[in-house]
Amino acid sequence: MTFFSFTLLYWFLYFTKLTIKSIGRMFVINDMNSANYGACPECDLLINLAQPIIGDKVHCPRCGFLLAHPRKKSIEHTFSLSIAGLILFFPANLLPMMGIEVMGESTNGVLFSGVMALFNKNMWPVAIIVFLASILFPLVHILLSLLISGHLYFNRSNRYLTCWMRWMQHLDEWVMLEVYMLGIIVACVKLMALAQVEFGWGLYAFIALLIITGMLTSKLDNELFWRRIGQLNKEHNN
Amino acid sequence: MKQGFIRCHDCGNLVKIVDKFSQCPRCDSHLHSRSPYSLQRTAAFLISGILLYIPANVFPIMTVDQFGVGEPHTIMGGIIELIDSNMLPIALLVLVASILVPLFKLIGLSLLLLSVYFRWQINARFWTVMYRIIAFVGRWSMLDIFIISILVDLVNLGGVAQIIAGPAAIAFAAVVILTMFAAKNFDPRLLWDNQQNL
Numbered sequence: 001m002t003f004f005s006f007t008l009l010y011w012f013l014y015f016t017k018l019t020i021k022s023i024g025r026m027f028v029i030n031d032m033n034s035a036n037y038g039a040c041p042e043c044d045l046l047i048n049l050a051q052p053i054i055g056d057k058v059h060c061p062r063c064g065f066l067l068a069h070p071r072k073k074s075i076e077h078t079f080s081l082s083i084a085g086l087i088l089f090f091p092a093n094l095l096p097m098m099g100i101e102v103m104g105e106s107t108n109g110v111l112f113s114g115v116m117a118l119f120n121k122n123m124w125p126v127a128i129i130v131f132l133a134s135i136l137f138p139l140v141h142i143l144l145s146l147l148i149s150g151h152l153y154f155n156r157s158n159r160y161l162t163c164w165m166r167w168m169q170h171l172d173e174w175v176m177l178e179v180y181m182l183g184i185i186v187a188c189v190k191l192m193a194l195a196q197v198e199f200g201w202g203l204y205a206f207i208a209l210l211i212i213t214g215m216l217t218s219k220l221d222n223e224l225f226w227r228r229i230g231q232l233n234k235e236h237n238n
Numbered sequence: 239m240k241q242g243f244i245r246c247h248d249c250g251n252l253v254k255i256v257d258k259f260s261q262c263p264r265c266d267s268h269l270h271s272r273s274p275y276s277l278q279r280t281a282a283f284l285i286s287g288i289l290l291y292i293p294a295n296v297f298p299i300m301t302v303d304q305f306g307v308g309e310p311h312t313i314m315g316g317i318i319e320l321i322d323s324n325m326l327p328i329a330l331l332v333l334v335a336s337i338l339v340p341l342f343k344l345i346g347l348s349l350l351l352l353s354v355y356f357r358w359q360i361n362a363r364f365w366t367v368m369y370r371i372i373a374f375v376g377r378w379s380m381l382d383i384f385i386i387s388i389l390v391d392l393v394n395l396g397g398v399a400q401i402i403a404g405p406a407a408i409a410f411a412a413v414v415i416l417t418m419f420a421a422k423n424f425d426p427r428l429l430w431d432n433q434q435n436l
């Protein structure tokens with residue numbers, strides 16, 4: 001029961017975040033002379049991003065794209081959240097997540113054993129996809145955000161920063177922990193009709209990891225990160 | 239772009255166009271005013287996605303093996319069975335994630351491609367929002383694949399009961415990945431370029 005209330009709470013928070021839209025300040029401009037301008041990535045309208053207020057959301061006036069959403073202490077929060085995520089990653093993957101018991105026989109599984117089960121049954125293309133989306137990409141994403149925010153936090157410059165940042169942005173879409181969570185819920189409901197389902201500590205760690213990665217993506221301010229990386233590289237070159 | 243600036247597709251920096259093959263000063267990636275070969279790439283991924291969508295729905299996605307008697311299910315068969323066993327909410331969830339969403343994506347992306355290719359005068363704002371929805375819901379179709387991986391792993395009780403993934407699982411996973419690539423390669427700015435009365 002605690003498991004379901006946890007997940008329900010998570011979904012609730014997730015969707016309120018998506019639905020609440022506060023339209024921030026925006027100015028459409030005709031002449032350009034400062035570096036404050038940006039172009040909308042989806043319709044290429046030129047926009048003056050004159051210091052959006054922290055916590056505000058700036059949408060494109062033409063197509064409604066969320067242009068900027070600066071958050072308080074983005075670098076500090078990203079740094080601490082990615083450390084927490086990295087620590088949680090191990091129990092979430094190593095401890096058994098859930099098990100079933102039918103007629104005295106019981107099995108239980110971790111994230112990786114699902115991949116191995118598919119692999120052993122000649123389903124290796126599917127196994128690889130599941131492995132990438134639920135284990136490798138989340139780990140790489142957390143590691144990259146830890147590296148980047150660590151470098152920015154301690155004001156260290158590194159010539160791979162831009163490369164890491166680019167990879168992190170591309171990976172973001174392929175981290176599918178929340179979809180996996182929904183898969184666990186559906187599989188549980190299906191199995192409950194047939195057998196006794198037990199939840200292990202791995203599942204709780206997984207839910208915590210899911211919440212951490214959710215917070216991580218919502219705290220991460222790409223625009224600020226790129227700006228800081230640009231500054232650091234400039235200082236380094238001079 | 240008209241005003242002589244290019245937005246870097248990686249870091250969002252605005253760069254003044256100097257020569258044709260320039261690099262972004264902030265992140266060193268190559269600058270393009272529009273994603274290169276956006277239409278061709280999207281079309282290629284989309285067509286292979288549509289072709290694979292057929293085997294994904296025709297072949298069985300998993301086989302429930304109870305006491306040695308195998309019972310193959312297609313995606314639709316699995317949903318009907320869920321409805322029969324009074325699990326309507328779950329059935330609806332699976333229906334949306336594994337049939338409606340891929341279908342919506344395939345049709346939506348085809349319409350987007352056609353409207354750019356034939357320069358239809360459409361409501362660009364509406365279709366940009368459409369594109370955003372397509373790009374957002376794409377990942378949720380992986381739901382069925384994850385469910386199968388969990389079930390195959392857990393329901394493995396030797397002779398009593400066993401679940402085996404079917405060939406449609408590969409086709410279905412490929413459809414999801416291909417449509418995600420198609421959506422990623424489509425450049426919504428092309429929709430705006432074609433509108434004359436802006």
Ligand SMILES: [Zn+2]
Pocket residue numbers: 040041042043044045060061062063064065
């Ligand atoms: Zn826009």
Ligand SMILES: [Zn+2]
Pocket residue numbers: 246247248249250251262263264265266267
């Ligand atoms: Zn750049």
